[in-house]
Amino acid sequence: MERMSAVSVTDWQVALLQLAKSFSFYAPVSFNGSMDYDLIDDENAGSIIYNHPKPSTPLKTFFLPVRENVTSEAERKKQTVVMGAPACDLAALDMLDEMYLGRDFTDIYYKARRENSFIIGYECNSMAENCHCTSCGINPFPEKHSDLSLVKIDGRVFLDAVTQKGKDLLKFIGEHAVIEQANETEAKRIQEKRETLKEELGRANNRLPGYEESGKLLEKTNGAIWEKYSEKCVSCGACATICPTCTCFLLIDRPGFEKIRQMDACQYPGFERVAAGEDPLGELPVRFRNRYYCKYVWRPMKFKSIACTGCGRCIDTCIGKISKNELLEELYANKK
Amino acid sequence: MGNNHNIYKPLRAELVEVIEESPTIKSFVLKPEKEFTFATGQFIELTLNGTGEAPFTPSSSPLVKDRIEITIMKAGYVTEKIHGLKPGEIMGIRGPYGRGYPLDELFGKEILILGGGCGFAPLRSLLYNLEAEKDKIEKVTFCYGSKNPAECIYKPYIENLRQTEKFEVYRTVDVADEAWAEEVGVATVLLDKVEVNIDKSVAVVCGPPVMMKFGVMKLLEMGYAETQIYLSMEKNMSCGLGKCGHCMMGEHFVCKDGPVFRYDEIKDQPDIWK
Numbered sequence: 307m308e309r310m311s312a313v314s315v316t317d318w319q320v321a322l323l324q325l326a327k328s329f330s331f332y333a334p335v336s337f338n339g340s341m342d343y344d345l346i347d348d349e350n351a352g353s354i355i356y357n358h359p360k361p362s363t364p365l366k367t368f369f370l371p372v373r374e375n376v377t378s379e380a381e382r383k384k385q386t387v388v389m390g391a392p393a394c395d396l397a398a399l400d401m402l403d404e405m406y407l408g409r410d411f412t413d414i415y416y417k418a419r420r421e422n423s424f425i426i427g428y429e430c431n432s433m434a435e436n437c438h439c440t441s442c443g444i445n446p447f448p449e450k451h452s453d454l455s456l457v458k459i460d461g462r463v464f465l466d467a468v469t470q471k472g473k474d475l476l477k478f479i480g481e482h483a484v485i486e487q488a489n490e491t492e493a494k495r496i497q498e499k500r501e502t503l504k505e506e507l508g509r510a511n512n513r514l515p516g517y518e519e520s521g522k523l524l525e526k527t528n529g530a531i532w533e534k535y536s537e538k539c540v541s542c543g544a545c546a547t548i549c550p551t552c553t554c555f556l557l558i559d560r561p562g563f564e565k566i567r568q569m570d571a572c573q574y575p576g577f578e579r580v581a582a583g584e585d586p587l588g589e590l591p592v593r594f595r596n597r598y599y600c601k602y603v604w605r606p607m608k609f610k611s612i613a614c615t616g617c618g619r620c621i622d623t624c625i626g627k628i629s630k631n632e633l634l635e636e637l638y639a640n641k642k
Numbered sequence: 643m644g645n646n647h648n649i650y651k652p653l654r655a656e657l658v659e660v661i662e663e664s665p666t667i668k669s670f671v672l673k674p675e676k677e678f679t680f681a682t683g684q685f686i687e688l689t690l691n692g693t694g695e696a697p698f699t700p701s702s703s704p705l706v707k708d709r710i711e712i713t714i715m716k717a718g719y720v721t722e723k724i725h726g727l728k729p730g731e732i733m734g735i736r737g738p739y740g741r742g743y744p745l746d747e748l749f750g751k752e753i754l755i756l757g758g759g760c761g762f763a764p765l766r767s768l769l770y771n772l773e774a775e776k777d778k779i780e781k782v783t784f785c786y787g788s789k790n791p792a793e794c795i796y797k798p799y800i801e802n803l804r805q806t807e808k809f810e811v812y813r814t815v816d817v818a819d820e821a822w823a824e825e826v827g828v829a830t831v832l833l834d835k836v837e838v839n840i841d842k843s844v845a846v847v848c849g850p851p852v853m854m855k856f857g858v859m860k861l862l863e864m865g866y867a868e869t870q871i872y873l874s875m876e877k878n879m880s881c882g883l884g885k886c887g888h889c890m891m892g893e894h895f896v897c898k899d900g901p902v903f904r905y906d907e908i909k910d911q912p913d914i915w916k
Contacts, residue, residue: 376648376650377651405885406885409884411649413885414648553887554886554887554888555881555886555887556886557886559689559690559692559693559694559695560692561691562691563652563691565651565695567650570887572887578877578878578888578889580876580878581696581720581721582850584916586913587913588916592912592913596890600887600890603893604890604892604893608893
């Protein structure tokens with residue numbers, strides 16, 4: 307690995323305010339005990355949280371807004387910098403890009419937003435409840451889709467420009483801050499932190515099957531496990547809404563042949579219902595199962611990208627306190 | 643298709659004629675603002691301005707480029723509104739989408755077609771196409787079932803088809819009236835009547851889910867292999883692009899991988915008949 311760039315915290319604060327002035331600059335701040343992205347300005351720049359997993363909202367919301375007119379001209383707005391995306395959310399862009407940029411067509415709205423954004427990925431310095439990226443084969447530090455990767459340790463901010471966009475951003479930062487090179491001790495420290503966290507994540511999830519194994523286990527399930535785990539599901543769709551890889555949407559018609567794309571969830575009743583009334587996902591356990599099958603069995607058959615990156619938000623957010631991991635662990639334990 | 647083409651924007655099409663096919667089914671003849679081509683069995687998304695959009699497989703011949711006919715059963719919110727339309731209305735069409743009927747697999751064969759209710763709509767498009775390619779097929783046996791004589795659609799077309807060389811037509815109704823002189827019973831009873839050389843045959847099925855289910859069971863019983871049966875699946879196709887997820891059937895996006903599937907491709911999927 308090429309040695310990272312290093313900036314003192316004092317200099318970083320100066321550069322940060324310049325970034326906030328020149329771009330629509332988003333970073334994680336604390337909200338009533340949780341953490342989420344906010345538009346950064348002079349007021350809140352000091353309360354940005356560094357390298358702590360995971361913003362309540364997944365990165366996808368910057369590229370796939372909840373509602374969007376998809377028949378109007380794609381807007382060119384001020385360039386956006388999103389700072390603080392964890393590795394799980396970055397890896398999820400594989401699926402989003404494959405869906406909206408690859409395959410048969412390019413979604414011009416998604417494309418415009420992707421092109422108009424810089425992503426500053428965070429290394430995670432700790433794990434949060436339900437984090438399990440490593441079980442999905444993802445390391446807890448940026449390895450893809452991050453233009454500039456950032457880790458803040460002991461009064462210094464370390465930056466790694468990965469893409470041309472990242473280099474441009476680093477150059478911008480260099481206009482307002484003194485950029486040095488991380489020394490050998492610091493580089494070693496960063497590496498050690500990575501290893502320690504990987505081990506911690508592995509230990510915390512040692513009963514959880516890996517991504518592919520999960521798919522194999524799910525394929526063999528019968529109705530009983532779905533009855534059991536869907537018992538407390540109220541079909542609120544939060545698991546899909548908060549998922550960094552869920553992409554399903556609804557098209558709503560408006561006068562003038564306009565169409566609104568609104569993010570949707572297979573967990574909502576009626577998601578697959580047709581006019582005559584047939585509804586393949588009409589029964590709750592079947593609908594509940596659909597999301598697991600989609601993530602671990604069906605998407606892998608059609609896509610190169612994985613459909614779960616181990617952020618654990620679907621577990622964090624479930625009002626029925628249903629744990630996807632508990633279900634997978636149960637299947638894994640029963641197999642042994 | 644260029645990368646900057648906006649696939650969500652419908653092409654405008656003027657409604658030029660409304661044909662009442664039955665008390666619940668009407669055909670809508672549309673004149674698109676520019677030439678619109680599709681392969682038989684592919685579907686389009688039809689927009690009723692400001693109200694909604696729904697998927698339909700055209701019932702007209704794919705060889706006709708300046709008109710497109712859509713046959714619609716009144717079944718839900720959007721279709722009910724469409725049924726109230728008068729000629730002159732400007733509608734929107736997107737598409738065509740998906741994989742249609744595998745004509746190459748049908749050529750050289752004895753084609754058994756089983757249809758029910760409004761499922762005749764996509765099949766009529768196929769029949770038109772097969773009529774035009776008559777030299778390439780052995781024969782077509784068309785079996786059609788509907789609820790009652792009034793619900794039998796495309797009556798003039800049926801009469802023409804009966805006069806067409808290489809085409810045979812069998813019809814049944816669940817409930818007959820005094821004037822009905824053909825079969826009575828569910829659509830699958832017709833399969834007992836037909837004479838086909840199964841080894842040289844391919845079957846195509848389109849109709850309500852319950853008819854498709856029993857139709858397939860019957861065909862398998864008759865000796866058709868799973869690879870000799872094609873089905874048009876009706877799901878909630880919305881975007882048409884394999885993105886929105888509403889029509890997923892197992893790993894398949896029906897809008898993109900279908901709507902026409904060979905039975906062996908989908909037989910293991912849960913809930914295909916719903």
